[in-house]
């Protein structure tokens with residue numbers, strides 16, 4: 001009933017190619033957007049903004065960037081955190097060198113730098129694949145974090161070696177830095193993430209998306225039907241790194257407020273990779289589902305025992321979190337490689353034919 | 359120049375065009391193995407050209423040379439009367455050469471529709487920005503090419519499975535989807551590597567009908583590799599026979615079938 005598609009006939013290819021061929025999807029999205037743009041900002045607590053809403057969107061964006069590269073174009077990368085770092089440092093340098101620059105523009109421009117560096121580190125993908133490529137991206141990871149530490153120009157020679165987000169103003173309100181309100185930061189993040197999500201959806205359903213998927217599924221056949229593999233892989237690296245870089249800038253400027261080089265170390269790369277895997281490789285929606293799970297789980301583990309009157313110390317919570325995420329990764333890799341997004345697709349298909357089973 | 363009447367030849371009452379492709383003294387080696395030894399033959403516009411021969415004769419290697427996937431150590435490939443410069447396979451595809459593979463090479467993670475749409479990639483040129491915004495040229499192209507693809511889908515009678523992921527299809531249908539992807543490119547030369555291998559009689563008949571229809575309706579030049587002599591005799595205008603990397607016969611199906619060298623090769627070597 002909920003997902004009844006009977007009576008919704010497509011009379012043109014244009015209609016069939018619409019973003020939401022099934023009306024219920026559009027309704028569902030409208031509800032989600034209403035929550036995101038109106039209800040959450042009006043009702044969320046400081047705690048909810050800082051531990052759930054803002055990080056979920058930033059992590060989802062980073063995972064989306066990785067997903068373009070790994071899930072769509074089939075090029076494995078373990079260097080996500082380093083490219084987030086490039087975005088964050090680029091944003092910091094732009095803001096400090098050009099204080100007149102609009103902060104949102106700066107955030108969107110910082111991805112250009114990570115895209116450039118992403119392309120350079122993507123060049124090995126023209127020769128090597130799979131495991132070996134993953135190792136090459138790991139080299140990028142180590143090198144870039146080393147650079148963040150050693151090249152003091154990047155952090156304006158601060159004695160602490162960290163970058164610190166200054167108060168940034170836009171239209172007379174602080175939108176980043178110590179003075180900014182969470183709700184303002186939330187709106188900036190929501191705007192950037194919504195915008196890039198829309199662009200990603202369009203890219204992945206069109207020519208470029210098909211080019212990437214063909215490269216992923218069978219590169220030899222792709223080349224023999226006329227796909228320039230070099231262009232396909234390097235555009236994937238560029239666009240993926242752009243998104244990851246913007247996510248990195250948001251991570252520091254709209255959430256953490258400051259960052260040392262080691263923030264961009266391997267654990268962050270893996271965290272983003274886990275979100276992409278649990279959410280579903282080759283899915284845009286999955287990044288959000290995965291981020292909700294990975295960001296939300298520790299919060300729930302912290303709050304739930306207290307709520308039901310059980311005492312668990314914080315080290316135990318940390319262990320539980322790692323164990324649950326570990327088992328989820330194994331579960332999804334073995335049972336459902338397409339992750340939470342595939343589970344949602346299954347539920348949706350069931351709803352469409354409900355109450356008549358096959 | 360290609361359309362000059364003197365370039366046309368008549369074989370078995372069917373007139374075919376001038377040379378579209380010409381292999382000149384092709385030799386291809388893999389280390390110590392010589393897969394192709396000094397072979398020359400041509401493919402004329404509008405014809406169905408069969409390449410036959412026992413397993414390991416070098417037929418697939420020959421298609422791979424035509425596709426630009428293998429670079430022969432010796433010899434040249436001429437295209438429309440001029441030597442083709444060294445090209446990457448994707449550049450050859452953009453010249454109008456489309457193909458299917460002996461072992462199906464579809465994009466398993468994509469739907470039938472998306473697979474066939476990849477055949478149109480070389481006809482789509484909207485920039486990244488337009489695609490990201492789903493605007494202007496990107497949007498128009500998407501609709502325009504979808505219409506072309508739907509015509510191919512209708513032609514090959516695979517409407518019912520258009521939204522099915524290719525990984526879920528049975529073998530025979532996969533072969534058909536692969537042909538659809540190649541046809542969607544509107545190639546001037548279509549290469550088919552054993553399009554009927556592993557099919558039952560009914561599927562073979564369907565496939566033969568499609569190949570003949572493609573050639574008839576769109577005038578597409580076709581070079582195909584096939585084991586089944588019956589099929590080859592029915593379909594092709596001219597046949598090249600290969601054995602151990604050499605060309606041992608070239609001519610109309612009837613001539614080739616009655617040639618003693620060809621008969622010996624087929625009797626002396628097992629077919630599969």
Ligand SMILES: Nc1ncnc2c1ncn2[C@@H]1O[C@H](COP(=O)(O)OP(=O)(O)O)[C@@H](O)[C@H]1O
Pocket residue numbers: 388391392393411412413414415416417418419420
């Ligand atoms: N990539 C390759 N590397 C090494 N040897 C190859 C390769 N491809 C084909 N060959 C060899 O070349 C010969 C011809 O193979 P092939 O063209 O596949 O024959 P056919 O398609 O007629 O059965 C065989 O001996 C095969 O083992």
Ligand SMILES: [Mg+2]
Pocket residue numbers: 417418419460
């Ligand atoms: Mg073969």
